[in-house]
Amino acid sequence: MTATQAKPQAATGTGETRTLTLIQAINEAMAEELARDDRVVIFGEDVGARGGVFLATAGLQAQFGPNRVFDTPLSEASIVGAAVGMAVRGLRPIAEIQFADYMGPGFDQIISQAAKIRYRSGGQFTAPLVIRTPSGGGVKGGHHHSQSPESYFAHTPGLKVVMPSTPYDAKGLLKAAVRGGDPVIYFEPKRLYRAAKGQVPVQDYTVEIGKGAVRREGTDLTVIGYGGVMPDAEKAAQALAAEGVQAEVIDLRSLVPWDRDLVLTSVAKTGRAVLVSEAPRTANFMGEVAYVIQEELFDSLLAPVMQVAGFDTPYPYVQDKVYLPGPNRIAAACVRALNY
Amino acid sequence: MIQPFTSDPLRWVAEDGRPIRELPDRFTPAVLRELHHEMVRAREFDKKLVTLLRQGRTTFYAQSSGMEATQVGLARSIRVGHDWVWPYYRDHALGLAMGVPLLDLISQCLGTNSDTCRGRQMPHHFAAQRQNFVSISSSIASQVPPAAGNAMAQKYLGVDELTVCTFGDGATSEGDWHAGMNMAGASGAPCLFVCENNQWAISTNLKAQTASETIHIKAKAYGMPGYYVDGNDIVAVMEVLSHVAEGVRAGNGPALVECLTYRVGSHSNADADAEKNYRTREEVNAWLARDPITRVERLLDHLGEPVSAEERADLISAVHREVDEAVLRAEATGQPDWRIMFEDVYADTPVHLREQAAFLRAEQEGVRA
Numbered sequence: 001m002t003a004t005q006a007k008p009q010a011a012t013g014t015g016e017t018r019t020l021t022l023i024q025a026i027n028e029a030m031a032e033e034l035a036r037d038d039r040v041v042i043f044g045e046d047v048g049a050r051g052g053v054f055l056a057t058a059g060l061q062a063q064f065g066p067n068r069v070f071d072t073p074l075s076e077a078s079i080v081g082a083a084v085g086m087a088v089r090g091l092r093p094i095a096e097i098q099f100a101d102y103m104g105p106g107f108d109q110i111i112s113q114a115a116k117i118r119y120r121s122g123g124q125f126t127a128p129l130v131i132r133t134p135s136g137g138g139v140k141g142g143h144h145h146s147q148s149p150e151s152y153f154a155h156t157p158g159l160k161v162v163m164p165s166t167p168y169d170a171k172g173l174l175k176a177a178v179r180g181g182d183p184v185i186y187f188e189p190k191r192l193y194r195a196a197k198g199q200v201p202v203q204d205y206t207v208e209i210g211k212g213a214v215r216r217e218g219t220d221l222t223v224i225g226y227g228g229v230m231p232d233a234e235k236a237a238q239a240l241a242a243e244g245v246q247a248e249v250i251d252l253r254s255l256v257p258w259d260r261d262l263v264l265t266s267v268a269k270t271g272r273a274v275l276v277s278e279a280p281r282t283a284n285f286m287g288e289v290a291y292v293i294q295e296e297l298f299d300s301l302l303a304p305v306m307q308v309a310g311f312d313t314p315y316p317y318v319q320d321k322v323y324l325p326g327p328n329r330i331a332a333a334c335v336r337a338l339n340y
Numbered sequence: 341m342i343q344p345f346t347s348d349p350l351r352w353v354a355e356d357g358r359p360i361r362e363l364p365d366r367f368t369p370a371v372l373r374e375l376h377h378e379m380v381r382a383r384e385f386d387k388k389l390v391t392l393l394r395q396g397r398t399t400f401y402a403q404s405s406g407m408e409a410t411q412v413g414l415a416r417s418i419r420v421g422h423d424w425v426w427p428y429y430r431d432h433a434l435g436l437a438m439g440v441p442l443l444d445l446i447s448q449c450l451g452t453n454s455d456t457c458r459g460r461q462m463p464h465h466f467a468a469q470r471q472n473f474v475s476i477s478s479s480i481a482s483q484v485p486p487a488a489g490n491a492m493a494q495k496y497l498g499v500d501e502l503t504v505c506t507f508g509d510g511a512t513s514e515g516d517w518h519a520g521m522n523m524a525g526a527s528g529a530p531c532l533f534v535c536e537n538n539q540w541a542i543s544t545n546l547k548a549q550t551a552s553e554t555i556h557i558k559a560k561a562y563g564m565p566g567y568y569v570d571g572n573d574i575v576a577v578m579e580v581l582s583h584v585a586e587g588v589r590a591g592n593g594p595a596l597v598e599c600l601t602y603r604v605g606s607h608s609n610a611d612a613d614a615e616k617n618y619r620t621r622e623e624v625n626a627w628l629a630r631d632p633i634t635r636v637e638r639l640l641d642h643l644g645e646p647v648s649a650e651e652r653a654d655l656i657s658a659v660h661r662e663v664d665e666a667v668l669r670a671e672a673t674g675q676p677d678w679r680i681m682f683e684d685v686y687a688d689t690p691v692h693l694r695e696q697a698a699f700l701r702a703e704q705e706g707v708r709a
Contacts, residue, residue, distance in 0.1 A: 041496065067496060073526050077519035081485020082492055082527075085503075088474060089424065089493035108516060112479035113486055121467040121475035122458040123684045157685050181687025210690060257690035 016202040023193040025167035025200050026056050026132070029174040030094060032204065034064045037092060040178060042069045044079055044096030053098055054134055054193055076106030080131060084113045084183075087127040092178055100135035100187060101144045107152075114183040115158030130177045130184050135163070136228040136278055137310075137324055138191030142317040148227075148279035148310065153185045154255045154288075160209055161255040163187040165230035167198040169253055172207030180209065189228035196231070212259035214266070218246035221272035221303075221337055224263055224289060226252040229276045229325060236330035247334060255285050263289065264296050271302035272337040278324050281309035303340035306333040342583045344565035345557060349600045350580055351570035355630050357638025359575075367575055369645035375416070375574050376636045376647060377655055379408035382433035383633060384659035385442070386605075389449060392667065393609050398449045400463045404433045406572070406604035409632030410536050412437040413577030413599075417585050418504055418532075424472040424494070425504045426487035428511065429464055430536070430603075431476070440468040446666040453673035458680045481511040484520030484533075491529030491594070502530040502588045510541025512555055524594040525562035531594040532585055533559075536571065538603035542611060543618040556598035564594045571599030572632040575639075602627035678704050 020028065033040045042057060048071040051058030061069040072079050076097055083093040097103050103110070110131070118126045137146035154161045160182050164170040170188070177184035215230065216237050225233045230251050237247040248266050252258055267273045273293050275286040290305040308325040316323055342350065352361045382404065389401045404411060407430070415437030418425070427434060432445055447454035448466040457467055457475070467475035474490075477483060487505030494501045511517050512535065524531040535555045539546045552558055559566030569580040577599060584595045604627060606614040615621055637647050682689060682697040689697075701707055 073519075073522050075519045075522065077516050078485050078488065078523035081482070081516065081520060082489030082523055085426070085486035085489025085491070086493040086496075087489075088486065089490045089497075091493045091496065093489075105515065105519075108479055108482055109485055112477050112482045116477070117475055118686075119684045120457060120461050120465070120477070121469075122456050122460065124456060124467050124469040125475050126687070128687070160686070257692055260691070 017199040018202065019197055020167045020200045021194050022164070022167045022170050022188070022196040023054060023056055025171040026174060026188065027058060027060070028200070029171040030057065030060060031063065033094075033175060033178045034060065034068055039090065039092040040068070040094065041086065041091055042094045042096070043072050043082070045074055045098045046071060047096050052096060054190065056132070056188070057096065076102055076104070077109055080106035080109035081113065083129045083131065084109060084117065084127045087129040088117065088125050092128065094130045094132060094178060097131060097133040099145050100133040100149050101147045103133065103149060110153065110159070110183075110185070111156050115156045119158060126181060127183055128181045130174070130186055132174070132186045132188060134190035134193070135187040136189045136191060137315055137320055138228060140317065140320050143315040146315040146320070148277070150185070150187055150255055151279055151283060151285045154285045158183065159256060160184045161187070162209055162253060163189060163227035163255065164253060165189060165192060165227055165251055166196055167200050169207050169213070169251075171200055172205055173209065173253065175204075176206040176209050179206065184209065187227060191228050192231070207253070210254045210257040210259060212250050212252045212254070212262040214248065214262070215251050216247065216249040218248035218270065220245045220247060220270055221274060221334055222248045222250060222263070222266040222270045223274045223276060223330065223334065224250045224252060225276035226255065227277070229278055232325065232327045233276050233330055235327035236334060239327060239331050240334055245334070245338060258289070260292055263293065267293055267297055268300050271300055274306045274308060274330065274333045274337055276308045276325055276330055278310045280312045281307065282312050284309050303337040306337050308333045342567070342580055344567050345560070346568050349568045349570040350576050351573045352575040352579060353573045353635055353639050355635060357635060357642045359639070359642070363575065364579060369640060369643055372636055372640055372643075373645070373647065375412060376633065376640070378412045378437050379433070379574070379633045379636065380652070380655050381659050382408045382412065382436050384656055385432065385436060385445070385663060388660060388663040390609075392449070397667070397671075398463050400608060400610070401449065402430050402464050402608040403603070403605035404430050406627065406631065407536055407538055407601045408433050409574035409577055409635075410571040410599040410601050413574045414504070414506070414534055414581055416578050417581035418502070421471055423502050423504060424474065424490050425506070426474050426483040426490065427476055428483065428507050428536075429476050429478065430508065431506055432464065432466075434506065435466060435468065435471070435473055438468075438471045438473060440466065440471055440473060442662055443666045443669055444468060446663065447670040447673070450667070450670050451675060452670040453676050454670050455676070458684070459676040460680070481507060481514035481516040481520070483507070484511070484517050485523060488520045488524040488527065488529060488531055491524060491531035492527050495527070495529050500589065502532055502585060504532045504534060506534045506536055508541060509535060509537040509539060509546055509549055509555060510544065512558065513549055521558075521562040521596070525564050528593040530588045530591070532581075532588050533594065533596040534581070535596065535598045537598050537600050540603055540607070540619065542607040543614070545619070554598060556596055559596035564596060567595065567597045569597060569599050571601030572630050572635060574632060574636060602630070604628060
């Protein structure tokens with residue numbers, strides 16, 4: 001039951017690092033995996049010459065050629081389905097869905113094919129693939145460019161679901177996803193693409209899927225989140241620290257599987273948990289986290305588990321920032337837990 | 341000689357068994373007899389499975405009686421174990437003809453320990469790694485985009501293979517079908533799409549399915565040739581599919597072949613009274629007159645090499661014995677236990693599934709979790 005350290009570490013060697021943005025880290029991960037393994041191919045809408053709408057794949061086609069990095073027809077069902085067929089035939093596809101909001105047309109392929117083929121064939125056929133997609137709000141995108149659909153996929157056995165919030169994790173998780181044996185839905189919090197900067201090792205490393213990270217140590221309560229809300233969770237913890245409250249901040253990094261040991265160890269220590277995500281509240285994945293905390297730690301809890309989430313409305317355009325759980329809303333939930 | 345986009349289905353043998361085109365040399369009486377035997381094997385397999393259903397030994401079965409020429413002909417037109425096949429759920433005659441062991445098919449339908457799919461799917465949804473016969477999904481047309489991707493991988497790898505994707509006429513209404521056809525067309529991948537047009541999607545007939553006059557003309561929209569063939573004439577099926585497969589393999593890009601056939605029985609045991617509810621006895625009788633097995637028998641008659649009544653009876657009883665033995669062998673292996681539920685979900689079983697497995701073990705075996 002070891003908590004993963006907050007500070008980025010080089011896996012091996014000299015430990016040399018340099019500063020990257022989250023999207024640079026994603027781009028580097030793909031470049032390195034393309035160079036490492038000929039079976040890796042990258043495709044989607046506009047990922048080739050343009051390099052993706054957010055430029056996540058910028059320069060990759062120029063470097064690796066149009067057989068390795070290519071544009072597809074505008075069809076999420078085709079993109080995901082083709083990734084399944086390629087993976088079954090022995091490639092390691094990384095498919096990009098331009099926005100998580102557009103995963104609907106590819107949903108059947110994800111849940112009927114990618115998630116099930118290993119199980120239903122008794123392990124005779126497998127589909128190790130990665131579907132990368134920008135998700136979440138905060139960029140004035142309206143409801144078709146801002147949603148957080150991760151709970152749909154976390155609900156489907158056979159899929160792994162991850163969402164990094166730092167450049168270090170973004171690179172390490174993506175490499176782990178490409179090298180693993182399962183279909184991985186890799187959500188990228190788009191508002192952190194350039195806002196999140198951090199130290200990333202020069203040498204090769206991976207971040208194990210299923211392990212969370214302690215971003216800040218504390219004793220009074222535990223704030224748990226993932227993806228785009230993490231900087232706000234840390235800001236809330238800083239504000240509380242000014243009031244003399246030490247909040248422990250945990251970044252789940254992976255939703256399926258999720259790091260129950262890390263969460264339970266922390267909440268057992270602090271006695272309070274505040275769960276933060278920007279997805280709509282009802283049937284939010286954090287409901288599962290709350291359920292496990294109450295089941296395992298009922299007698300240790302000093303307050304009910306609090307949830308800070310998005311509202312159960314379609315994502316709004318004008319009220320973009322109001323919709324998102326910012327530091328104030330997170331801190332207010334923490335105060336409620338502390339004063340219970 | 342074999343042209344795409346014909347207005348009538350291509351055929352070699354008339355319903356009365358007369359060749360209406362010159363019979364290619366490869367269709368010797370011995371070969372025709374082999375094909376006949378394979379079709380009879382599939383037909384009798386069908387009948388035996390219906391019996392097993394009535395006995396309560398399996399729970400679902402979707403017959404392919406009437407469609408044997410399409411499926412056996414397809415198996416004979418590709419390189420089995422070399423090419424890849426993304427089938428649909430009514431393809432057991434195809435599987436049998438590709439050499440999937442009859443025991444494996446029976447085991448899957450019974451969900452026994454000998455089922456290579458480990459009792460995870462409803463009957464009639466088998467998979468066979470040795471034949472590159474990829475796992476069947478119940479979700480209609482969901483195999484079409486992956487088949488395109490499989491073919492794209494073959495092109496990328498530079499291997500001398502092609503991908504076959506089969507589906508019924510109903511599948512052509514699904515978004516996944518159009519997405520997969522378009523992807524294959526745009527990528528030029530070596531994918532051979534075969535529509536087993538049996539004219540009924542459960543109770544919806546082709547006219548209600550599409551305003552398109554035929555299925556094969558839809559190929560035009562995806563930039564590939566579309567062929568129309570009499571799916572009850574195994575000579576025609578093999579001639580057209582072999583020709584088209586050769587072109588696909590040679591790098592000409594994907595193609596669609598529509599095999600016009602008929603599902604003589606109901607969709608499944610779930611609609612056993614199909615004739616009463618949604619189609620007429622006259623229609624079924626008209627198609628029975630075009631039966632693919634009878635047609636080969638008539639052709640052999642015409643060639644002066646008839647299948648004798650005794651030969652046919654021996655053949656049928658041999659299949660019945662084979663199925664009976666397979667059922668006993670499969671049932672003797674027992675049913676998979678609860679453990680298999682938690683395996684093959686992921687490459688390695690994560691902790692939450694291990695805990696859930698421990699819970700079920702405690703419940704099932706009275707062991708403390």
